[in-house]
Amino acid sequence: MIDDHLRLDPMPEASIDAEALGRHLQQLRETRGWSLSRLANDAGIAKSNLCRLEQGNGNPTLDTLWRLAAQLEVPFGTLIKPVTAVLDDQGVQIQLIDQGHDRPSVDVYWMHLDAQVERWSLGHPKGVRETITVISGSLCTGAEALTRTLAPGDSHSFAADGPHLYATEDQASSAIVTIVYPSRTVPT
Amino acid sequence: MIDDHLRLDPMPEASIDAEALGRHLQQLRETRGWSLSRLANDAGIAKSNLCRLEQGNGNPTLDTLWRLAAQLEVPFGTLIKPVTAVLDDQGVQIQLIDQGHDRPSVDVYWMHLDAQVERWSLGHPKGVRETITVISGSLCTGAEALTRTLAPGDSHSFAADGPHLYATEDQASSAIVTIVYPSRTVPT
DNA sequence: ATCGAACGTTCTATTTATCGAACGCTCTAG
DNA sequence: CTAGAGCGTTCGATAAATAGAACGTTCGAT
Secondary structure (H helix, E strand, O other): OOOOOOOOOOOOOOOOOHHHHHHHHHHHHHHOOOOHHHHHHHHOOOHHHHHHHHOOOOOOEHHHHHHHHHHHOOOHHHHOHHHHOEEOOOOEEEEEEEEOOOOOEEEEEEEEEOOOOEEEEOOOOOOOEEEEEEEEOOEEEEEOOEEEEEOOOOEEEEEOOOOEEEEOOOOOEEEEEEEEEOOOOOOO | OOOOOOOOOOOOOOOOOHHHHHHHHHHHHHHOOOOHHHHHHHHOOOHHHHHHHHOOOOOOEHHHHHHHHHHHOOOHHHHOHHHHOEEOOOOEEEEEEEEOOOOOEEEEEEEEEOOOOEEEEOOOOOOOEEEEEEEEOOEEEEEOOEEEEEOOOOEEEEEOOOOEEEEOOOOOEEEEEEEEEOOOOOOO
């Protein structure tokens, strides 16, 4: 008669950042020059609901988010980016997009750098390679001795087992980063 | 005193596919050999809640989804893929990941092909280029006359303004597709 | 001035997502 | 065979997300 897992809350604090989501929603809306009333109506949700969300109280339903993303014409992942992306200390955001479980295994990240950011990565294990594809802005990246400056649409592939750079100048930049781990451990 | 936007529901049917989400959740859980009770407990949600979600009734909260994604160690976007991805008629799934609004503008898609799929795209406007990066499986892709077969981690860039191919053989494949639209309309 | 329309906020009502506790089931230990 | 533990489901209670109606404000038209 002793039932199974009983107590809740061995997960201390994993709560979502509702305030960041609210700011993000508001920014997306105001960028389009839309009123709160209009967006709520077009999306098919109550404006009181949207108001509360933008104010940073809120834990919206999947359906609500879905309707907002559709109306704002923004990919779903973009809408909840402030919740899912890891915010680095110095102007860098990272979000894991997908993982391949084949050999070689591949991790895909979305990355955003603010303007005037210079970030060095100390290097992954031997044999790891990265491919960067720039989505917006201008990004200087590559292995220590051989960096390239990429425009939107450009790609660059390089060995990432040594120090490598991500840097922006006067404009921010976002990019897709694929990290390829070798099939077998490559001897040094 | 006439208040603003009044009636709801000029949005006919945009409801999420709860059944697909349920199947997906269950599949993720069972792949890991976890019991429903255990996952619910570890994620910090009631198992009655998870049960209902897996059964396909459900409109989970962002917080609930977040906890499940964290516990399943799966990117958030992956968890809700059945909701956000467009399912093609013949074994092809597409999901818009991100959009760049610079010039040139870039769209980023995640794509999945079942095994034994051969899909031809008739071609985008002049000057459009695509870059494919394979995440898992083996994918044959490229412009009509010049296709390549890619392994996980491989990339291929080609002009996409003519017919181009995506094809798998005996194993399914997923990939990241970036579509680059030219800054100015390129004359034919 | 005054009216009306739209804005964002706040209030109450209702729906419902979530919780916690049962239940019936299977399986194993003894 | 029985007792206990875990499983997935179902049920009532509760908390919370959402809906709808009011409010005070601003702004333009008349």
